[in-house]
Every structure is written in structure tokens, then in C-alpha cells.
Amino acid sequence: MKNKEKKSGIGGLMRGLVRKQIFIPIAALVILTIFNYIMDPTFFKITLSPNSLGYNVLSGSIITILDNGSELAILAIGMTLVTAASGGQDISVGATIAIAGSVILRILCGGQTSPDTLQAPVIVAFLVACVAGMLAGAFNGALVAYFRIQPMIATLILFTAGRSIGAWINNNTLPVVKDPSFAVYGGFIPGIAVPTPFLITVACIIIITLVLKFTTLGLYTQSVGINEESSRLNGLNPAFIKFLTFVILGLCVAVAALIKVSRISSINYSVIAKDIEMDAILAVALGGNKLSGGKFNMAASIIGAYVIQFLTTTLYALKVDANALPAYKAVVVIALVVLSAPSVTEKISALGKKMKPKAKEVA
Amino acid sequence: MKKKVLAALLTTAMVSSVLVGCGSQPASAPAGDDTAAEAPAADDTAAEAPAASGDVIKVGIINNDPNESGYRTANDKSMKEMFTAANGYEASFAYSLKNDEQISAAQKFIQDGVDYLLLSAADTAGWDSVLKDAQDAGIKVILFDRTIDAPDSLYEASIVSDMAKEGETAVTWLKGQNLEEYNIIHIQGVMGSAAQKGRSGALDAQVAAEANWNLVTQQTAEWNAEKAQQIVQSVIDAGTSFNVIYAENDDMAKGAVAALDKANISHGVGKDVIVMGYDCNKWALEELLAGNWNYDGQCNPFQASYIDDIIKKLEAGETLSEKVIIMDEKGFDATTITQEDVDTYGI
Incomplete structure (x- = not known):
């Protein structure tokens, strides 16, 4: 949260966003949300009903x-x-x-x-x-x-x-x-x-x-x-x-x-x-x-x-089949952890930099 | 500096108090009240032994940690009640969930010259050589609860539960309910454990054989009540209908019922959902008695009396008719269970 940068243009904004630590967990939440919505639109249904x-x-x-x-x-x-x-x-x-x-x-x-x-x-x-x-x-x-x-x-x-x-x-x-x-x-x-x-x-x-x-x-x-x-x-x-x-x-x-x-x-x-x-x-x-x-x-x-x-x-x-459950979880966890590793987020933001060469560089 | 020294002293005190806590723990862990009474009793036997030599049968009992589960606690308690000085035994106990520690305990018992070695092995492999040593020393080995991968010439008898039969008893009972359609939530134990395989096997076979038997979901909750609760919750959230909960132990059935209560789904005798559990914990049998659950399958932890029979026979010079003894195991129906059953079979 502390590393606020001056942002300019969409590239800068993207970079700032990716750089923000909270980005990865929120992105993971969004991906899971979209995935669940596609698999079962009723996943997000909330009802008010009496308990026992x-x-x-x-x-x-x-x-x-x-x-x-x-x-x-x-x-x-x-x-x-x-x-x-x-x-x-x-x-x-x-x-x-x-x-x-x-x-x-x-x-x-x-x-x-x-x-x-x-x-x-x-x-x-x-x-x-x-x-x-x-x-x-x-x-x-x-x-x-x-x-x-x-x-x-x-x-x-x-x-x-x-x-x-x-x-x-x-x-x-x-x-x-x-x-x-x-x-x-x-x-x-x-x-x-x-x-x-x-x-x-x-x-x-x-x-x-x-x-x-x-x-x-x-x-x-x-x-x-x-x-x-x-x-x-x-x-x-x-x-x-x-x-x-x-x-x-x-x-x-x-x-x-x-x-x-x-x-x-x-x-x-x-x-x-x-x-x-x-x-x-x-x-x-x-x-x-x-x-x-x-x-x-x-x-x-x-x-x-x-x-x-x-x-x-x-x-x-x-x-998911009970035997395969840990494997699925492991794959998702590996992906998330690798994505949230500081070196990878830097690479991603560097990539964003290259993609938008017109955006003003801010050191 | 002074502060540091003080801190060091304080922490040392803390550490040592905790270590004392740990040290005293194994001694007081096995079945609370019994320990105090039991330890002096063992001493008495040792003192009397020269006088009444030959009468006392020395047994070395290697078991899993009684904290492991309610089953194990009941099992350990029944062993302690059976192998007492009053019944003519001098018993030593060793507990571990690790095979190597159990093997070294067995070696110690062999050196101590016990007459019988009673063993509930943590793992099936690795027992050949130590059991051979026992045989050479003239020590008779009796397995209880768990089998091992060793030639059966190395032990006298093995007293076990037939998990597959437990599953069949339960599934036969469920079949007898004559529901039009069986939509089952199947909550499994730790995958690959003997209890899971046996209890799942019978249900899987039935579901495969009958068209009106369906598995709504089949998941492992790893004997864990909260996980079972989450699994059932996810089915309820998805809006899928079901009328049977087949949980492979009582804890998981309890977790499942917690989810049902939250969603106001009625369960028990004559209600919407049939609840089935295993292991016959006392509190679970009380749920049956109250009509909140429908069925509970027994996994008999009381091998002690079977072992006692075998030792008596062997001491009398008789030969055993069969090596593998499968214990009687009941299944309780909520409509027929009595308070007496709860008191007798509850663990």
C-alpha cells in the first residue's frame, strides 16, 4: 500500500495496480467469482430462510x-x-x-x-x-x-x-x-x-x-x-x-x-x-x-x-473426486503463489511497461 | 543485561514447566482415573510374584496412542480393565503411533521376558524380524485390531474387525428402509484407511448395482466434523435434494447434522433425511435414542475379552481352531435401540 507512484496513462495505472500488494488476492477472488458464475449461476444466490x-x-x-x-x-x-x-x-x-x-x-x-x-x-x-x-x-x-x-x-x-x-x-x-x-x-x-x-x-x-x-x-x-x-x-x-x-x-x-x-x-x-x-x-x-x-x-x-x-x-x-481434491488445490495454490511472488509481479509490471511504450516513464 | 538475565530465567522457568507438563503427560494420559489405581497394582504383583510364581501371566501390550480417537480410548480402557493383577496378569503398556517406536518397545518386552506380546501395529510392514525374535524367545504373539504383513506362523491369533462386513451390515439396513429413491451424501474417512475402504466398498457396490441409488456427492472429510459440515453445506447451497447421509464415523455425521440444522432440514426417525454414522460413541447412540439419527454401526473396540479367552486356551494347552478371529459387530437402529444398548456398547 505504501509504494504509491505517480501514475500516468493506462499502462501506469496497470503497473500501479499490479504493484499493489493487495492486487493478487483480489484478482484471485475475482477469477474464482467469475469461474463459479460460469459453472453455476446460482452459486451467488443468497436466501433468507428459517433454521431449525x-x-x-x-x-x-x-x-x-x-x-x-x-x-x-x-x-x-x-x-x-x-x-x-x-x-x-x-x-x-x-x-x-x-x-x-x-x-x-x-x-x-x-x-x-x-x-x-x-x-x-x-x-x-x-x-x-x-x-x-x-x-x-x-x-x-x-x-x-x-x-x-x-x-x-x-x-x-x-x-x-x-x-x-x-x-x-x-x-x-x-x-x-x-x-x-x-x-x-x-x-x-x-x-x-x-x-x-x-x-x-x-x-x-x-x-x-x-x-x-x-x-x-x-x-x-x-x-x-x-x-x-x-x-x-x-x-x-x-x-x-x-x-x-x-x-x-x-x-x-x-x-x-x-x-x-x-x-x-x-x-x-x-x-x-x-x-x-x-x-x-x-x-x-x-x-x-x-x-x-x-x-x-x-x-x-x-x-x-x-x-x-x-x-x-x-x-x-x-x-471434485475426493482422491483428486488435493491435486486441484495444489495446482491453484502454486499458480497463486507464483503470481504473487515479488519477482513475478515486477516482471509483469515491466511487461506492462513494454506494452505501453508511450506511457511516460516514472522511475 | 539484568533484563536479559531475568528474561532468560523466566523463559527457562516457562520451558521447564512446559517440559514437566509434557513429561507427566504420557503417565497421566492413559485413562485418567485408572492409572493411579493401576500403577500400584502392578507393583503389588511384582512383589507377590515370587510367592505365587507361575500363576501370573506377563503380558506386554503395544497399542496406538489412546488420544488417537474415541475408539482407541475405549480400546485402551478395556485392555486396562482386563489385564489386571486381579485377573492374574502382569501387564506393561507401550503406546506409539509410530512403527519404529513400537518395534523398539516390542524388543524391550522381549528382553523383559514377557509371556505374551499383544500388538496393535501402527503400520503393517517391518514386523518380521522382531516377531521372529519373540518366537525364538518362546513368546506368543497375539495381534489385535490391526493385521500385519508377516507370515501367520509368527503369531498365534489375530483379532480384527471386518470393515467390509460393517459396511455390508449398514447398507443392508439402508436397503431395508425401502425408500423409493436413495439420494445419498457419502462422507468418507481418510482415503485409503481400512475403515474407509470397507465402509465405502459396500455402498459403492450397491449404488453401482441399483438404478434408484444415487450418490449426490462423495467426498472425504478425513474423519473431521467441520469438513463434513462444509461438504453437506455445499450440497444444500447448490439446492440439490437428498434423503440419506452416510457418514463413515460419528464425528462426521455430527458435522453433517449441524449443517442440516442450519438449513432447517429435518432428520432422524420418520423425517426427511436418514442419518447414518459409525463407531457407536455414547453421545451418538444417545442421538439414536432421541430419534435424531437413524443408524449407527459398531466398530468393536473390546478385543480384551477375546484375547483373554485365547490366552486361557493356550495356557490350558488347547490349540486354536482358527487364526483370524473376526469380532461380532452390531448395527443399531434408532427404532429399536434401548438405554441398555447405549450403556453397554457406547464408547
């Missing part, structure tokens, strides 16, 4: 995408900050979702397998899960910031152990919450037609936007990512800032965990949020952010997250 509780709710493929992409979008927020500051990624988010989710259920069920009523208010369970998520983040952050371990290696510890810890928190049982009031966080608030996970995501996006606008968090994480030593010489504490980004990611994980366990009112430690870490990293990459740290564009990451969900939903809607 009798409240009118919105439904349709687009709503499904916004709903199911929520956890990924929330994780993308934290992952972008971690990537920017540390130049590495946290691969333990899926496993820490298992931990935070397990904590929520443990408190709601009070150690029983499936009590008929909630044993504690949801807000209490959620706050404790936030603490658990932030502790896990602090653990990762401490290893990365103070022990200078590669982020991927540091987070490998919780990636491996997290799901077992989650199971241990609930004594290896699989608690089921029977109280329907818990399902609103992954479903609908009675009387409101928009899925709750989407509302939660919007709240998270507003919060992070305000934080980036009114605090120095964004500036500091980027400067630490760009040059740790010179930020230290300028009076920043790079280690603490890295540590902080991991803690923020831990908070995002707790929010995502609440949505995840609420969706099915239960948990399965071995498969909950499986492989979501890879999708979260991919969202950051699709957003055109450098995975080696430094400058970032939060909006692009979040749109990247929805692109991934859009792709998944599209493939389900196309009824």
Missing part, C-alpha cells in the same frame, strides 16, 4: 464462505504479525487450537463427559482459553525471541505435543456440550441473520485495524522484521516485539478455538483444525507478504484467507 430454531438466517455459498473462512481469517491476522516480526511462521496454531478448545470444554463441562447444563459461563471459559492460548504463544515467542531458535523449529514442539496436551486437559475424554446456547458462537445468534463467526471476525478485523492505526505495533513489527539491529539501535526492543507478536497470535488462536468447538459443540483432538497452520501461512503468502519478514499488508492476508476458503468451497461445489 425458527429464526430467519442467511444462507448460500457466499455466506458459507464468509462463515467457514472465519477461523482462518482470524489466524491470518496473528500469523501476519508473527511473520513480519520474526521472519518465520508458527506451525503450532492447529495444535494450540486443540489446547484452547479443550480448555473451553473442560471448563464448560466441569470435568464431566456430557453434562446437561453448562457448568460455567461461556465468557469465563473463553477468558481462560485466551490465557492458555497466550501462554502457548508466550512459550513459542520466548523460544524465538530470547533463545533465537528458528520459529518453525521452536513451534514444532507444540505442533507435536499440543494435541496430546489437549487430550490430557480433558482426561482423554471427548466432552460434548448439550446446552444449545453454546452453539451460537459457531452458528447464529437468535434473531440475527448473519453467522456469528463472521461477526466475530469483523470485530477482530476492526480491533486490529484500530491497533495498527493508533499504536506503533505495525511500525515496530515491520522495522524489527526489516532490520533487527538498526531497530535496536533506534531504541526498540526487538526481542520483546517478536515475543509480543506470538502472544497476539496466541490470542487469535483462542478466538478461533471458541468458534471451532462451538460449531460442533465437541472436540476431536486429533483432527480439530488439522492442517490449518499451513492454510494460515498460505493466507499470508497469498497476501503477497514476504515470508522472510518485514513489511506486511494485513488486509491482503485476510483476503488471502478468504481466497483459500473460496477455493475449498468451490471444489466441494464442483464435486
Whole structure:
């Protein structure tokens, strides 16, 4: 967003557009949209109809995408900050979702397998899960910031152990919450037609936007990512800032965990949020952010997250053969990632330059 | 500098507390309450062993991680309840989802001189040499739940589920519903797993054979409830009609039902959509009892009693009539299930 150029003529405009980091994820969204429209014009139909509780709710493929992409979008927020500051990624988010989710259920069920009523208010369970998520983040952050371990290696510890810890928190049982009031966080608030996970995501996006606008968090994480030593010489504490980004990611994980366990009112430690870490990293990459740290564009990451969900939903809607699904996804992902690579976008804009020789050159 | 030292100290404390957490985890993980009672019991046996020598049968049990699934948790619990000092056993347990770790656990059990080695292998390959060692040491091997690629002379018996038969039982039940048309959403497990192959196979054959059986969609949700929810959601969004959900485990059936509820599609006994699951989790059988689901197929995790029978026979010098023992597995219908079934068969 920062590299604004003086534009002149269509070539310049094109170049400016392509140069903009947010271009690729938006372009991907547009392509997917057009593709889906051609395959099935009803893909974009949104209807208002009652759910089983009798409240009118919105439904349709687009709503499904916004709903199911929520956890990924929330994780993308934290992952972008971690990537920017540390130049590495946290691969333990899926496993820490298992931990935070397990904590929520443990408190709601009070150690029983499936009590008929909630044993504690949801807000209490959620706050404790936030603490658990932030502790896990602090653990990762401490290893990365103070022990200078590669982020991927540091987070490998919780990636491996997290799901077992989650199971241990609930004594290896699989608690089921029977109280329907818990399902609103992954479903609908009675009387409101928009899925709750989407509302939660919007709240998270507003919060992070305000934080980036009114605090120095964004500036500091980027400067630490760009040059740790010179930020230290300028009076920043790079280690603490890295540590902080991991803690923020831990908070995002707790929010995502609440949505995840609420969706099915239960948990399965071995498969909950499986492989979501890879999708979260991919969202950051699709957003055109450098995975080696430094400058970032939060909006692009979040749109990247929805692109991934859009792709998944599209493939389900196309009824792609189950065996072939990963292959299709891989092809699209490769194309998107290659297109969003900085070297390729430069080539494309250089090509645009050649195509429009009359456009005035701006160095 | 001081700050750095403080930070280092704090993080060390944090790391060590987490490491302690990890360290204590395997010990407390297996079936919570039982562990405390079980560990001293094992000690007792060791102490009494010289007095009552010969009576105690030493078994080494190698299993997959009980966290893997509800099935495994129930399986581990039933093993722990069966192989106790009270029943005349001295049992040692080893858990891993990795084949090489399981093999080294087996080698340790052989060195410890167990009488029986009970094995649920993580992977089918690589067991020949260690089982040969066991045979040379006079240790009898019994496989449970999973088979391996090794000559059957290397083990005494293998107690397994017949996944294909589970699928057939379910499909036969579905056939018995006599619907005019079957429009099925088929939600598969992890592709290539034994349970997926067996449970998909029967349905695929039936769909291929009958003109009024159609698959609306056939997708893998990889045993994952949320993925199943998304798959069913995509069918609903597309406006395609369906009347059967065939999910290859309970979690996925639960996810599918969540999508139905969102769209106000009625499901269960006498309703628009028939819901089928597998594994007989207790909460799933309760859904059957309430009439919200229609069918749940059992995958029997209670091999312990079968193993006990075999060991008793072998100890008495009898020969086993067959090497591969297939366990009885039921399919529960929501219209006939009772609370007693839920309590007995729920895992």
C-alpha cells in the first residue's frame, strides 16, 4: 500500500495496480467469482430462510464462505504479525487450537463427559482459553525471541505435543456440550441473520485495524522484521516485539478455538483444525507478504484467507473426486503463489511497461 | 543485561514447566482415573510374584496412542480393565503411533521376558524380524485390531474387525428402509484407511448395482466434523435434494447434522433425511435414542475379552481352531435401540 507512484496513462495505472500488494488476492477472488458464475449461476444466490430454531438466517455459498473462512481469517491476522516480526511462521496454531478448545470444554463441562447444563459461563471459559492460548504463544515467542531458535523449529514442539496436551486437559475424554446456547458462537445468534463467526471476525478485523492505526505495533513489527539491529539501535526492543507478536497470535488462536468447538459443540483432538497452520501461512503468502519478514499488508492476508476458503468451497461445489481434491488445490495454490511472488509481479509490471511504450516513464 | 538475565530465567522457568507438563503427560494420559489405581497394582504383583510364581501371566501390550480417537480410548480402557493383577496378569503398556517406536518397545518386552506380546501395529510392514525374535524367545504373539504383513506362523491369533462386513451390515439396513429413491451424501474417512475402504466398498457396490441409488456427492472429510459440515453445506447451497447421509464415523455425521440444522432440514426417525454414522460413541447412540439419527454401526473396540479367552486356551494347552478371529459387530437402529444398548456398547 505504501509504494504509491505517480501514475500516468493506462499502462501506469496497470503497473500501479499490479504493484499493489493487495492486487493478487483480489484478482484471485475475482477469477474464482467469475469461474463459479460460469459453472453455476446460482452459486451467488443468497436466501433468507428459517433454521431449525425458527429464526430467519442467511444462507448460500457466499455466506458459507464468509462463515467457514472465519477461523482462518482470524489466524491470518496473528500469523501476519508473527511473520513480519520474526521472519518465520508458527506451525503450532492447529495444535494450540486443540489446547484452547479443550480448555473451553473442560471448563464448560466441569470435568464431566456430557453434562446437561453448562457448568460455567461461556465468557469465563473463553477468558481462560485466551490465557492458555497466550501462554502457548508466550512459550513459542520466548523460544524465538530470547533463545533465537528458528520459529518453525521452536513451534514444532507444540505442533507435536499440543494435541496430546489437549487430550490430557480433558482426561482423554471427548466432552460434548448439550446446552444449545453454546452453539451460537459457531452458528447464529437468535434473531440475527448473519453467522456469528463472521461477526466475530469483523470485530477482530476492526480491533486490529484500530491497533495498527493508533499504536506503533505495525511500525515496530515491520522495522524489527526489516532490520533487527538498526531497530535496536533506534531504541526498540526487538526481542520483546517478536515475543509480543506470538502472544497476539496466541490470542487469535483462542478466538478461533471458541468458534471451532462451538460449531460442533465437541472436540476431536486429533483432527480439530488439522492442517490449518499451513492454510494460515498460505493466507499470508497469498497476501503477497514476504515470508522472510518485514513489511506486511494485513488486509491482503485476510483476503488471502478468504481466497483459500473460496477455493475449498468451490471444489466441494464442483464435486471434485475426493482422491483428486488435493491435486486441484495444489495446482491453484502454486499458480497463486507464483503470481504473487515479488519477482513475478515486477516482471509483469515491466511487461506492462513494454506494452505501453508511450506511457511516460516514472522511475 | 539484568533484563536479559531475568528474561532468560523466566523463559527457562516457562520451558521447564512446559517440559514437566509434557513429561507427566504420557503417565497421566492413559485413562485418567485408572492409572493411579493401576500403577500400584502392578507393583503389588511384582512383589507377590515370587510367592505365587507361575500363576501370573506377563503380558506386554503395544497399542496406538489412546488420544488417537474415541475408539482407541475405549480400546485402551478395556485392555486396562482386563489385564489386571486381579485377573492374574502382569501387564506393561507401550503406546506409539509410530512403527519404529513400537518395534523398539516390542524388543524391550522381549528382553523383559514377557509371556505374551499383544500388538496393535501402527503400520503393517517391518514386523518380521522382531516377531521372529519373540518366537525364538518362546513368546506368543497375539495381534489385535490391526493385521500385519508377516507370515501367520509368527503369531498365534489375530483379532480384527471386518470393515467390509460393517459396511455390508449398514447398507443392508439402508436397503431395508425401502425408500423409493436413495439420494445419498457419502462422507468418507481418510482415503485409503481400512475403515474407509470397507465402509465405502459396500455402498459403492450397491449404488453401482441399483438404478434408484444415487450418490449426490462423495467426498472425504478425513474423519473431521467441520469438513463434513462444509461438504453437506455445499450440497444444500447448490439446492440439490437428498434423503440419506452416510457418514463413515460419528464425528462426521455430527458435522453433517449441524449443517442440516442450519438449513432447517429435518432428520432422524420418520423425517426427511436418514442419518447414518459409525463407531457407536455414547453421545451418538444417545442421538439414536432421541430419534435424531437413524443408524449407527459398531466398530468393536473390546478385543480384551477375546484375547483373554485365547490366552486361557493356550495356557490350558488347547490349540486354536482358527487364526483370524473376526469380532461380532452390531448395527443399531434408532427404532429399536434401548438405554441398555447405549450403556453397554457406547464408547
